[in-house]
Amino acid sequence: MNSQPIPDSDAHVRLDRVEMAYGNRPVLRGVSCAFPTGAISVVLGGSGSGKSTILKLIGGLLRAQAGRVLVGQRDITSLKESQLYQVRRRLGMMFQNGALLDSLSVLENLAFPLREHSHLSREEIQARVHERLFAVGLQDVDDLMPRELSGGMVKRVALARALMQDPEILLVDEPFSGLDPLSTKLIEALLVRINRTLGMTMIVVSHHIPSTMRMADHVVLLLPGCVVQGVPSTLRDSEDVRVRRFLTEDTDTSDQILAHTQDFEAGEHKPQRRGGA
Amino acid sequence: MARLIRRLGRRVGRMVEELGRLAEFTGHIVTVTMRPPLRIREFVDEVFKTGVLSILIIGISGMAVGMVLGLQGYTTLVRFGAENSLGAVVGLSLIREMGPVLTALLTTGRAGSAITAEIGAMKATEQLDGLRMMAVDPVDYVIRPKAWAMVVSMPLLSALFIVTGIAGGYVVGVDLMGIDSGTFLSSLENAVDFRDDVAGSIIKSVIFGTLVGLISTYRGYTAAPTSAGVSAATTSTVVIGSVSVLIFDYFITALWGV
Ligand SMILES: Nc1ncnc2c1ncn2[C@@H]1O[C@H](COP(=O)(O)OP(=O)(O)O)[C@@H](O)[C@H]1O
Ligand SMILES: [Mg+2]
Numbered sequence: 001m002n003s004q005p006i007p008d009s010d011a012h013v014r015l016d017r018v019e020m021a022y023g024n025r026p027v028l029r030g031v032s033c034a035f036p037t038g039a040i041s042v043v044l045g046g047s048g049s050g051k052s053t054i055l056k057l058i059g060g061l062l063r064a065q066a067g068r069v070l071v072g073q074r075d076i077t078s079l080k081e082s083q084l085y086q087v088r089r090r091l092g093m094m095f096q097n098g099a100l101l102d103s104l105s106v107l108e109n110l111a112f113p114l115r116e117h118s119h120l121s122r123e124e125i126q127a128r129v130h131e132r133l134f135a136v137g138l139q140d141v142d143d144l145m146p147r148e149l150s151g152g153m154v155k156r157v158a159l160a161r162a163l164m165q166d167p168e169i170l171l172v173d174e175p176f177s178g179l180d181p182l183s184t185k186l187i188e189a190l191l192v193r194i195n196r197t198l199g200m201t202m203i204v205v206s207h208h209i210p211s212t213m214r215m216a217d218h219v220v221l222l223l224p225g226c227v228v229q230g231v232p233s234t235l236r237d238s239e240d241v242r243v244r245r246f247l248t249e250d251t252d253t254s255d256q257i258l259a260h261t262q263d264f265e266a267g268e269h270k271p272q273r274r275g276g277a
Numbered sequence: 278m279a280r281l282i283r284r285l286g287r288r289v290g291r292m293v294e295e296l297g298r299l300a301e302f303t304g305h306i307v308t309v310t311m312r313p314p315l316r317i318r319e320f321v322d323e324v325f326k327t328g329v330l331s332i333l334i335i336g337i338s339g340m341a342v343g344m345v346l347g348l349q350g351y352t353t354l355v356r357f358g359a360e361n362s363l364g365a366v367v368g369l370s371l372i373r374e375m376g377p378v379l380t381a382l383l384t385t386g387r388a389g390s391a392i393t394a395e396i397g398a399m400k401a402t403e404q405l406d407g408l409r410m411m412a413v414d415p416v417d418y419v420i421r422p423k424a425w426a427m428v429v430s431m432p433l434l435s436a437l438f439i440v441t442g443i444a445g446g447y448v449v450g451v452d453l454m455g456i457d458s459g460t461f462l463s464s465l466e467n468a469v470d471f472r473d474d475v476a477g478s479i480i481k482s483v484i485f486g487t488l489v490g491l492i493s494t495y496r497g498y499t500a501a502p503t504s505a506g507v508s509a510a511t512t513s514t515v516v517i518g519s520v521s522v523l524i525f526d527y528f529i530t531a532l533w534g535v
Contacts, residue, residue, distance in 0.1 A: 056406070059406075059409070059410050060409075061406050061409060061410070085409075085412045085414065086412075088409065088410055088411070088412040089412045091410065092410075093407075093410040095403050095406070095407055095410075096403075097402065097403065099402065099403040099404050099406065099407030100404075100407070101404055101407070101408075102399075102402070102404065112411065112413075113411045113412075113413075116411065116412070116413050117412065161411075165411075171410075
């Protein structure tokens with residue numbers, strides 16, 4: 001593998017020769033990669049290359065068949081489910097489709113982790129929720145239900161929810177998929193700002209190459225049969241043609257076309273108020 | 278022949294495996310139940326959905342079944358000149374069998390299927406994984422209140438079914454067929470034994486509630502995370518739930534004489 005190794009001490013999360021298969025279909029074959037502390041790492045790869053699978057392995061939602069997954073200095077592959085819950089308290093995850101609890105309002109969704117794990121009062125929780133909503137650029141959405149949100153809003157609420165407990169590691173799955181170019185830019189700026197102000201380790205999974213290459217401090221490239229990692233500039237000038245071809249592929253345009261059609265279908269971008277008032 | 282036996286063997290093996298997993302799931306629910314918080318709010322919400330929203334269907338069905346029992350009972354009893362025992366016949370069949378069993382079947386179809394579909398949809402939209410990532414056990418937050426609500430609602434709904442059923446039998450026997458009201462009621466009162474009949478009926482419906490609560494939550498929790506998977510799980514809840522209620526009914530009756 002022609003990638004620069006990251007010293008153990010700098011890696012916040014590390015995959016070590018991880019094998020992962022669904023049934024008897026292998027998805028990750030001996031994947032090793034590292035995610036440096038405090039930096040924005042980006043996992044790039046085609047659809048179905050196993051990007052979401054990597055995030056789920058880090059969150060302990062899936063168990064690798066072989067290899068080690070280190071979060072902090074701890075190998076989580078051998079942990080019991082009850083121990084995993086301890087590890088997850090330090091993680092925040094933004095799911096591709098938000099995974100918001102659809103029976104709860106936006107306010108209740110964001111308050112949920114604090115209600116479960118903190119002793120803060122109702123007022124303190126509400127203040128924290130508004131703080132986080134403001135940080136992702138949302139206001140007056142407290143009483144909306146998840147189904148009343150547009151795609152871009154769902155992403156931002158999901159991001160706010162992942163941030164509620166000040167995670168040390170933020171896992172972000174496809175923050176740009178299904179968004180129009182403006183929302184894409186907004187989310188990109190948001191992620192960078194959050195990383196610079198809160199300083200957590202960020203692992204962003206995406207197939208949107210321009211945005212991710214702009215924000216990345218560290219890139220992990222999932223190519224068929226191998227993994228390449230490094231800083232964006234060296235990867236762009238990589239001697240490996242597959243790497244260069246992957247990074248210069250014109251996915252941006254097709255993504256934009258896709259995003260536009262989806263936006264059309266979704267109709268008006270503004271959320272509709274409940275009760276019609 | 279050998280192939281048939283081998284196939285049967287494999288099937289039985291899978292069933293035993295599945296029962297093992299169901300037992301593990303049950304243990305998981307018991308474990309989280311003994312841990313704070315109590316989740317009163319979620320529990321009350323679920324009792325509303327499984328219990329309160331089933332009141333109408335249970336009441337109407339109870340009334341209809343009671344009226345049929347009154348009619349059938351009367352035409353049979355009158356042949357032996359025993360129509361004065363109609364109260365006993367209607368009351369005992371409702372309390373001992375019809376109430377708990379039919380309530381369990383109706384509740385499986387109405388609330389059990391809804392529980393499976395809801396949990397399955399939450400799984401398909403990654404809401405359960407979302408809970409896990411917030412360090413909340415979905416068995417604790419989602420499954421536990423639903424399962425317990427079923428255990429608690431079932432005997433209450435069964436009692437409602439029995440009461441409306443007896444009312445239906447009374448309407449047919451007394452108002453339509455002209456049996457004396459006092460005769461009907463005293464026959465009912467003399468025949469029903471609290472310990473044998475009423476307590477047994479309650480135990481039965483608590484067992485059915487547990488059964489349906491477990492099956493419906495388990496099916497939802499293990500559903501394949503797709504539309505087809507959720508749909509199959511929902512069907513399976515209704516089928517397996519109903520059949521196991523009927524099978525358990527036989528064994529409870531045979532073993533405990535309820
Ligand atoms: N629960 C699952 N069961 C079976 N196959 C799955 C499951 N989840 C993902 N896969 C398969 O594994 C591969 C990698 O999935 P995923 O990690 O979601 O890819 P990506 O996020 O890079 O698009 C895909 O081919 C997908 O079809
Ligand atoms: Mg994915």
